[in-house]
Amino acid sequence: MFIPIVVQFIASPCCSGCVDKFCPPGTFCDERLGPCKNPPCRPIFVCLPDEFNGCARHSCATGEVCVERVRPCIGRSCKKLPSCAKSGTCDAMVCPPSQKCVADPSPKCVKHIPTVSTVIGKAQLAGSQRPIMRV
Numbered sequence: 001m002f003i004p005i006v007v008q009f010i011a012s013p014c015c016s017g018c019v020d021k022f023c024p025p026g027t028f029c030d031e032r033l034g035p036c037k038n039p040p041c042r043p044i045f046v047c048l049p050d051e052f053n054g055c056a057r058h059s060c061a062t063g064e065v066c067v068e069r070v071r072p073c074i075g076r077s078c079k080k081l082p083s084c085a086k087s088g089t090c091d092a093m094v095c096p097p098s099q100k101c102v103a104d105p106s107p108k109c110v111k112h113i114p115t116v117s118t119v120i121g122k123a124q125l126a127g128s129q130r131p132i133m134r135v
Contacts, residue, residue, distance in 0.1 A: 023047035023077035030079050047077065054080030065092050 018029035027047040034044045050056070055066035065087045068080040085091035090101035095109035102110050 017043070018045060018071065018073045018077075018079060020074055021045050021077070022074060026050055028053045028077045028079050029073060055082045058082035058084075060084035063087060067092055067094060069094060 018031055021029045023029045024047065027049055030046055030048050031043045032046055033041050035041065054068040058066050060066050061084065063086060064084040066082050067085050068082055071079045071081060073079070088106065090103055090107045093101045093107050093109065095101050098112060099109040100112040101107050
């Protein structure tokens with residue numbers, strides 16, 4: 001069966017990705033590397049139909065489920081990255097912002113406020129970026 005694909009190209013003077021691009025309803029932004037004469041090539045941003053987004057055309061092995069993780073962007077035109085995960089695990093859950101999955105014993109989303117160390121790991125803030133402690 002032939003499915004026509006309508007692609008809308010998005011002009012982009014910079015390379016910030018799909019984060020600040022807008023696509024019409026029913027489409028999502030995707031970044032593609034096109035051919036160019038002198039690599040590295042700048043990406044081309046296209047609006048693709050939702051039927052090609054996320055788990056719509058992604059299949060997983062028996063016992064696994066397809067999980068969609070949304071790549072940050074504005075509006076509703078965000079690309080969903082599909083991945084396969086074992087059913088009934090935290091990998092198979094997508095928790096809302098400010099929550100994380102805890103297997104206790106079955107997976108569930110619980111409130112979580114990250115600390116600076118959990119966000120930046122062992123990296124350290126520069127002197128001018130250190131938090132000011134007021135008493």
